[in-house]
Amino acid sequence: MSASLGLYRLQQVDRQIDHARSQLESIRRTLENDSELQQALKEMQTAQANHHLAVNALKNAEADVEAQRIKIEQADSSLYGGRVQNPKELQDLQKDIVSLKKHLATLEERELEAMIKSEDADGDLQSAKTKLDSIQARLGSEHKKLIEDQSVFSVKLEQLADERQAAVAPIEGNILQAYETLRQQKRGVAVTEVNDSSCASCGASLTASLQQNARSQKQLTYCPTCGRILYAS
Helix, strand or coil: CCHHHHHHHHHHHHHHHHHHHHHHHHHHHHHHCCHHHHHHHHHHHHHHHHHHHHHHHHHHHHHHHHHHHHHHHHHHHHHHCCCCCCHHHHHHHHHHHHHHHHHHHHHHHHHHHHHHHHHHHHHHHHHHHHHHHHHHHHHCHHHHHHHHHHHHHHHHHHHHHHHHHHHHCCCCHHHHHHHHHHHHHCCCCCEEEEECCEECCCCCECCHHHHHHCCCCCCCCECCCCCCEEECC
């Protein structure tokens, strides 16, 4: 693969990233003009986070109770199963079971507290969702569409980040640096195609030698007029 081809592919990804970021910024500015909606969105996010924590806490509490009950069952089995005959060991087992059951009671109290908190968090989440839905309905389909687009572009950016990482991997460091510098200088267009023996960006005519060099495996060739990296397919 030629050096310019790798950069050309990278630029295609970068331009998609630039577009997605631009759209997200435009959406953000539009949505931020409605403070009521922003507050409802913030409350929704907080409620979702609290609900997630509460559900996990309940699962952990339930797991702790179950594990403690298993320990008690095992201790009971040892006590009454006939395997332990020594009076001292039997006495120790009885003490252990008392201690285990006492701790079980503590764990069950924690489980109950976690259950109550989970139910409260679920109620808060439903309330926040109802409030947000009400505001979105009142604001109309325009804002709703913007929020949907915001989610789509956010997911797209994550996908493009992975694509960019894959595109950057085979490119040598010095070549990548040259590309990044030009992208800043040339408003995001560092690489330009050779089209009909001309630079596609500025229209300057290119010699046959320049066109051939643009296919180089290692070195970069620049348009003598606009200074962009030339890519010839």
